Amino acid sequence: MITNKIETFLKEALQDLEYEADSVEVIVSNRSDISDYQYDGSFKLAKVLHKSPIEIGTTIVEKLKEKEDIEKYFQKIEVLPPGFINFTLSNEWINETINEMAKSEKFNISLPKKETIVIDYGGPNIAKPLHVGHLRSAIVGESIKRMLKYMGHDVISDVHLGDYGLQIGEVIYGIQEKRISLEDITLEDLEKIYPEISGRCKEDEELKEKCASITKDLQDGSEEYQPYFERIKEISGQDILRIYKYLDVSFDLWQGESDAYPYIEPLTKELESMNLLTESEGAKVVFVNKESDAKELPPMMYQKKNGAYLYGTTDLATIYERRQKYHPDDIIYLADFRQSLHFETVFRVCEKLGYTKDMKLEHLAFGTVNGTDGKPFKTRAGNSPKLDSLFKEVKESFLKSNEKNENMTEQDLDIIVNAIIKFADLQNNREKDYIFDINKFSSVVGKTGPYILYTYLRIASILKKEQYTIDELNKEIYDSTDREVRRKLIELSSTLNHAVELRMPSILANYLYELCVNINAFYEKNHINNLEDRNKKENWLFLLDLGNRILKEMLDLLGIKIPERM
Numbered sequence: 001m002i003t004n005k006i007e008t009f010l011k012e013a014l015q016d017l018e019y020e021a022d023s024v025e026v027i028v029s030n031r032s033d034i035s036d037y038q039y040d041g042s043f044k045l046a047k048v049l050h051k052s053p054i055e056i057g058t059t060i061v062e063k064l065k066e067k068e069d070i071e072k073y074f075q076k077i078e079v080l081p082p083g084f085i086n087f088t089l090s091n092e093w094i095n096e097t098i099n100e101m102a103k104s105e106k107f108n109i110s111l112p113k114k115e116t117i118v119i120d121y122g123g124p125n126i127a128k129p130l131h132v133g134h135l136r137s138a139i140v141g142e143s144i145k146r147m148l149k150y151m152g153h154d155v156i157s158d159v160h161l162g163d164y165g166l167q168i169g170e171v172i173y174g175i176q177e178k179r180i181s182l183e184d185i186t187l188e189d190l191e192k193i194y195p196e197i198s199g200r201c202k203e204d205e206e207l208k209e210k211c212a213s214i215t216k217d218l219q220d221g222s223e224e225y226q227p228y229f230e231r232i233k234e235i236s237g238q239d240i241l242r243i244y245k246y247l248d249v250s251f252d253l254w255q256g257e258s259d260a261y262p263y264i265e266p267l268t269k270e271l272e273s274m275n276l277l278t279e280s281e282g283a284k285v286v287f288v289n290k291e292s293d294a295k296e297l298p299p300m301m302y303q304k305k306n307g308a309y310l311y312g313t314t315d316l317a318t319i320y321e322r323r324q325k326y327h328p329d330d331i332i333y334l335a336d337f338r339q340s341l342h343f344e345t346v347f348r349v350c351e352k353l354g355y356t357k358d359m360k361l362e363h364l365a366f367g368t369v370n371g372t373d374g375k376p377f378k379t380r381a382g383n384s385p386k387l388d389s390l391f392k393e394v395k396e397s398f399l400k401s402n403e404k405n406e407n408m409t410e411q412d413l414d415i416i417v418n419a420i421i422k423f424a425d426l427q428n429n430r431e432k433d434y435i436f437d438i439n440k441f442s443s444v445v446g447k448t449g450p451y452i453l454y455t456y457l458r459i460a461s462i463l464k465k466e467q468y469t470i471d472e473l474n475k476e477i478y479d480s481t482d483r484e485v486r487r488k489l490i491e492l493s494s495t496l497n498h499a500v501e502l503r504m505p506s507i508l509a510n511y512l513y514e515l516c517v518n519i520n521a522f523y524e525k526n527h528i529n530n531l532e533d534r535n536k537k538e539n540w541l542f543l544l545d546l547g548n549r550i551l552k553e554m555l556d557l558l559g560i561k562i563p564e565r566m
């Protein structure tokens with residue numbers, strides 16, 4: 001990685017000067033017209049050494065310039081007032097780096113130490129319709145999974161279906177009340193029954209008790225309810241699968257909360273042996289508060305008074321199971337911010353059990369998807385934003401934006417719908433709310449999925465018509481738009497590493513957007529099809545080919561496919 005290399009140079013220089021700096025960090029220059037990278041450490045050092053930053057900067061630069069073949073790497077190293085050190089890479093180094101990228105698998109990206117990572121995302125609930133919140137978990141989770149795999153980790157993905165909560169009791173109650181026979185139940189029935197009964201339960205405490213006791217009996221293996229459970233799971237599961245298939249989201253494990261039940265018994269024994277379970281008003285809880293807490297954390301409810309287990313219990317039992325089966329170094333959860341307390345509590349119990357000594361647990365929270373009115377997103381179809389109606393609206397909006405699109409195949413249109421929805425989401429920092437503006441995100445101009453795909457297809461069509469024969473770039477860079485493309489290309493490794501470390505696909509999404517902006521600016525300035533200079537043309541085609549290969553492979557990490565035409 002370029003930045004690492006510059007940091008190494010700097011560290012050596014600082015050592016030679018006997019300057020102490022605990023960390024040396026080089027960043028991409030915020031004045032790309034002046035330099036490529038910058039180091040701002042002179043300011044901190046100046047305070048310690050009681051000198052001016054410019055003086056420190058000058059001394060460091062002088063030291064750097066003494067290094068053997070430093071000019072091979074940099075065209076210019078200079079201090080600018082009040083003390084920033086600026087680095088401009090040599091064309092030779094840029095091109096060498098690109099040549100390495102083009103030759104090696106995975107573009108010569110530096111790979112981290114391999115880990116076994118379980119990623120738990122999607123999290124749809126049986127018998128309840130999928131909503132936009134679940135979409136975010138699926139999209140962001142899928143992308144993080146793909147990035148982790150790309151970096152060489154052993155990744156196990158689990159959908160973790162919500163299949164043992166109150167809703168299952170509510171739906172079974174509704175089916176029985178309406179005397180629908182098991183064979184005749186349809187998805188439409190489930191879609192009607194759930195909102196009705198759950199609405200009534202909110203008003204009617206007795207009914208709620210009744211439904212809760214159905215869930216409890218089911219958990220205990222009731223022969224009466226088991227067939228209902230299986231049928232509901234089958235119907236609802238098929239629909240969930242259909243939507244995930246449309247979204248190109250897939251899981252290694254299709255486990256649910258109910259699958260964790262066999263692990264509750266050994267888990268309970270373990271908790272008991274460590275005296276972690278406490279009786280409280282007939283229920284069993286685990287205390288998790290710490291002295292250092294500013295606000296007291298409520299205990300984790302482990303088992304209700306009626307004997308039923310809860311959401312936290314199944315999550316804990318699932319962790320027990322995953323440790324036994326996969327010995328993960330890390331378990332990652334994608335769930336909305338409102339579940340932060342839940343995960344904090346579960347993780348603390350794991351800490352008490354000693355699990356976190358050899359395993360990380362991460363809750364990657366995400367914000368809400370809002371509509372243009374600033375309120376949680378709804379489609380025109382009504383107050384339950386079913387995903388099918390969302391897909392349909394996006395498709396219509398895209399078709400409306402450009403007449404040419406009417407001749408596109410259904411398959412390509414579905415790819416575009418995916419790109420629109422996914423890129424809209426993934427370009428945002430996942431922790432933040434964002435506004436899903438269908439018209440804005442389906443346009444081919446702006447920071448959108450269609451813009452990226454359009455750029456790719458434009459370059460692909462040039463490369464189809466024009467072949468190149470070189471297998472390396474020569475030493476030249478021809479103009480500033482060309483240089484910008486190359487600079488962007490060599491940032492791939494640090495960008496991807498950064499995105500993976502922070503579990504932020506938005507870093508990669510924004511990189512791809514910027515790469516496309518650079519490529520388009522370059523292409524618009526240099527209509528390379530009509531170029532006479534063969535040598536230049538070959539170099540440029542080589543560059544564009546690499547750019548497109550990167551685009552394609554990185555789009556795949558965002559879960560975005562490329563259409564044949566658009």
Ligand code: ARG
Nearest residue numbers: 120123124125160162315335
């Ligand atoms: N089913 C949950 C929901 O819809 C999300 C599950 C998240 N994963 C987990 N292991 N708790 O809110």
